[in-house]
Amino acid sequence: MKSLLVFAILLGLLGHVAADCYMHNPRGSNDRNTEENTNRNNANHLFDSQNNAKGGYCRGPAMYYYEGSLLTVEWTTQHGCGKNPKVWCNVVLQYMCTTNDEALTTRIRDGTGTDTIPDDPAQVIETDANSQPVYAMHESYDYYQECKKRERNMGLFIADRQSEGGLTPGRRDARFTRQDNNENRYGFECQEESEYYPYWAPTPWKDVAIFTQDTQFCGFYKSESENVKGRGYCVDSNNDGRTGNYAAGCTSNGDTWTEGKSHGIAPPDCIELTFNRDNHLGNAVGGYPNNYNWKIPSNEDCADTGSCSCVLRIRYNISTGDVGPNGNNPDSGFIDYTMNGNNSPVQNDEIASQDDLGHELALDTTQFGRTFQDRSHTFEIRKRPTALAGKIYNLNVRGKRGNIVQAYPAVEYDFIPEILTVYTGDYIHFQWTGCDKNPAGNAGEGTDQTDRSNIVQIECPDCNYPATNDWLAKNSKLFPNAELRKRAAYLDQEKQTPSVCYTYDQLVAANPNNQNQQEQDVHNCMKLNAAPQYFDLGAIKMNTTADFHYMSSRNNNFSNRSQKGLISVTNTLPIWGIVIVVIGAAVFVCASAVGVAAFYGKSHPHSAAARLVQRFG
DSSP, X not given: OGGGGGGOOOSSOOOBOOOXXXXXXXXXXXXXXXXXXXXXXXXXXSSOOOSOTXXXXXXXXOOEEETTOXXXXXXXXXXXXXXXXXXXXXXXXXXXXXXXXXXXXXXOBOOSSOSOOOSOHHHHTOBOTTSOBSSOBSSOHHHHHHHHHBBOOTTXXXXXXXXXXXXXXXXXXXXXXXXXXXXXXXXXXXXXXXXXXXOSSOOSOEEEEEEESOGGGHHHHHHHSTTTSOOEEEEOTTOXXXXXXXXXXXXXXXXXXXXXXXXXXXOOEEEEOOOEEXXXXXXXXXXXXXXXXXXXXXXXXXXXXXXXXXXXXXXXXXXXXXXXXXXXXXXXXXXXXXXXXXXOSOOTTOEEEETTEEEEOOOOGGGBSEEEEEEBOOBEEEOOOTTOOSOXXXXXXXXXXXXXXXXXXXXXXXXXXXXXXXXXTOEEEEEEOOOSOSOTTOSOSSSTTOOOOOOEEESSTTOOSBOOHHHHHHSOOSSSSHHHHHHHHHTTGGGSSSOOOOOHHHHHHHSTTOHHHHHHOTTOGGGTTTSOSOEEEEEEEOOSXXXXXXXXXXXXXXXXXXXXXXXXXXXXXXXXXXXXXXXXXXXXXXXXXXXXXXXXXXXXXXXXXXXXXHHHO
């Protein structure tokens, strides 16, 4: 049993909480697809989120990001994290990609429905009338089959759950954990892997970043990441349908232990997470949600062929000090199987006493060490065009249709990043996607159920009207020409043939005495009703130094909701820095000239250079 301890590294230090984790950019699904319900259809669709069924964003057309560009990943957590003294926690960001031409048993996709993919290779590849895969899939079919074979790690802490903690016949494989011991299936996710980090068997997930409240663990996280350290695995040589999870247990059963390769990429970032308030699914220090600037990787072969299908996941691992790291001794290491059963520091619905008074505690030991999760809809990684020489920043829209109550625990519309500072010569990739199946009746402008956003420049941050033509003529413009300004504002609606845009008089004539129908009319381009779900303005080079304020004319609805942003374009160096560089360069040139003159004068004693050196030397 002790030989398993090297694998018993808990993803979240253990504790009892109820919490949630939601990804807002890229748009997190929370197991949604395109259903119109307030609640998602199927909590077992792709992964075990443990989140409220109302969370998540319905899917729009896929986004793409250039290699090496910077993407703001944003999320909120319910029960606090970072330097909050009430909890132990960490947050793990990971991604994986496949190619679009891979077999449907391995290809990442969103699917067209919300049913859980069948555990049957013949059904996994099912397509609809349009030749689109019916079932969504992240982890592959084969990956789940290996999970079913692999013996459950018996060195892990399971509290007082001895009767169901892997000792029951038929519950000894990696699908069964203390947190979920009921053989629930969530797509092809492996339950044990989803709850522990770093995991001890090979996974397709590549680490992006680890956020921790205690940076002393950073060395461990970096060195143990599968990015840099391969995972051993057991090959079922005797075909008995079972494999061990460590070398000795594998070979003793007549199987073959194999050392796997690492992903062969850089170790993840390890960052101290800022303070997050508990019982508050919202912003962190500074009034902004948790976020991380992810540099889109340049190591995916599929980017070269334009065939990437990728997904990003976030795991929020929450704990308290009641059981960890090992009892109340923070120096004792990770808690393990030696603290199970009667030795467990926590018991289910335990009765505790103080001052001879009994207190029946609301404790569920399946939740001691809780992992919450969200994943993005699929996106592409594309090869960076050689013409884009500067940094590329992704500017997107996050949020969904509805007021704060209807959207919660998602958020209302906003640009992300809301405040973006770049240097002259950098590029901003303006791109956003939306859904046409938000719950009917959710508050918003334009055609019901639809997400649409645009960009128009405004004169000041507290302005709510587009900048006038006279103002634009006298001030710096966000977009360098009228064509780009029109595209950002009207999303190419007016370019459709035949024309779909009505004048105001035509809208009134088509919807007499009914302003609501006028605003909902598909021909109302002023409300962006004829715009596509997805819009890509492209990567625009920032050449003008200025602060540019802008808004979405459709959704900025003072004082119900604000959808505004600021792009600040600055020189690479401030003016004083440029002056110093110029002076320094001049001094260097002069010094170089003197040096050359001195050298020449020494080798040509009768020259003018020699006389100057003799005079001033």
